[in-house]
Amino acid sequence: MVRIRLRRAGVRNKPSYRMVAADQDSARDGRFLEILGHYNPRDEPATIVVDEARMLHWLGKGAQPSDTMARLLGVVGTMKRFDRLKAGEPLEGLLAEAALAAAQPAVPAPRAARPNKKTKAAAAAALAAAAAPAA
Template identity: 60%
Template structure:
């Protein structure tokens, strides 16, 4: 049986994954048929990119996604588009919809990153003040 699953890559303690189509009998990081995307859980937010056309093709010929990949496909809407493809919608319309959805996602992420970048700066200034007070107290005790 052919599976769509995660293949671990990256350094020790720093995993990232390739989404691959492989024979179910092959080892997790072993031989595969095709790379159809990648997944990096270490970024904020998680980075997921899947070649929609290839994923729909492999699903249509009977490849079974693992639980983790199925969760990612649901999150991206690929499984919904696959159900509509089986119902008879044209592939070109579904691929155009997937590209539009992928283009909309990155525009939301920079706004969140800007907000998060400002927050640590405020916390850093708060943390510096108590350490300065502690050193002033130490000097006063030394003078007495």
């Protein structure tokens, strides 16, 4: 089975990744079929570049994205465009939309901050003050 996944590139402690179509059994940095884009998480914001036509081609052939790749493809909108392609929209229109979207930087959503004791206490005090009747 063909998987679309990340292949590590870059030097020690400075990772960047290539998006590749590879056989499921090949090693992480081993043999691959085609390079489909690249991802650099070290940039601010992270750089995600996808060859949309080839990505849609491999998805159409039945290639399965890894969990991380599915998240990245969701960020740039490729998975939504693939669903629309399966529904019958023409490929040319989707590729034009992808080119327009590629001109704007894709910014992954920031992770939600985990609340600490102070923010929990402040939220509880605000709820208690709102719930108390005004006398």
